[in-house]
Amino acid sequence: MRCLPLALAAWLCAAAACAQEPAAPAAPERSGYAFDYPRILAQQRIFGLAHGIALLAAACRAVPATAADSEAVYAAWRARQAPAIAAAAADLSVYYFDNESAAWPALAQKMNLKDALDYAPDSAKLQAACATLPAALQQPRYDLGERLRLEELMARTVAATAVEARERHCRELFPAPLRQLHEARYEVWREINVPVLAQANATLAAAWPADAPAASFDAWYAELRRSSQAGGSLADCVAFSESLKRPEAALRNVFRMPPSHRSANPP
Secondary structure, three states, rough: OOOOOOOHHHHHHHHHHOOOEEEEOOOOHHHHOOOOOOOHHHHHHHHHHHHHHHHHHHHHHHOOOOOOHHHHHHHHHHHHHHHHHHHHHHHHHHHHHHOOOOOHHHHHHHOOOOOOOOOOOHHHHHHHHHHHHHHOOOOOHHHHHHHHHHHHOOOOHHHHHHHHHHHHHHHHOOOHHHHHHHHHHHHHHHHHHHHHHHHHHHHHHHHOOOOOOOHHHHHHHHHHHHOOOOOOOHHHHHHHHOOOOOHHOOOOOOOOOOHHHHHHOOO
């Protein structure tokens, strides 16, 4: 999802670096954003948003006019979002450190997040952001559990669109015997996954977030389908066809955790 289109958004994006997500460096060390793992990427966004809000709330404590209101509303919001924040921190701890309880600053460092906002208490911009914080945190877009749910549904739709694009490409490459086998595999995949995709799309259409990547679900889905391209050799297509039989090809598994740090980076 995009950075939030509010006055408050500039603060949160600056703190969480959500406008310019850096690519992860090569193994052996995991750092940066996990573009290959939808679950981790979603949790990184959620953790980054929570981190940005925490930094703003901390800065607002030094603004006398709004300090009390900011503190109270942030404490209430943090209590409501505690399960989602804890889940994000646990997933990221496993991803980065192979444990479930890494310290918040260590996770923030891995994601290149700031540890403080660079504005003085008498800054007009800070005062304006603090004034909007109580109202902003009541909005649905700051419900982190709901954001994660919608991120998973979007990931399912993206994954299905990628499979469909690859299938169209590979169907033309397969000779007759391989095409027949592939068609049987693809039909089984569709029987399992088309209902899952339909449910995801219906939910997204009904609950499309205000800060999503397009004005509506229909516009986003149309662009996704238009821009999804696939290529590869016959050998690549054979591997793709065989992969349709595996559990990881199921849309319900798109949010699976990635391999552990140790298994992904053997000594």
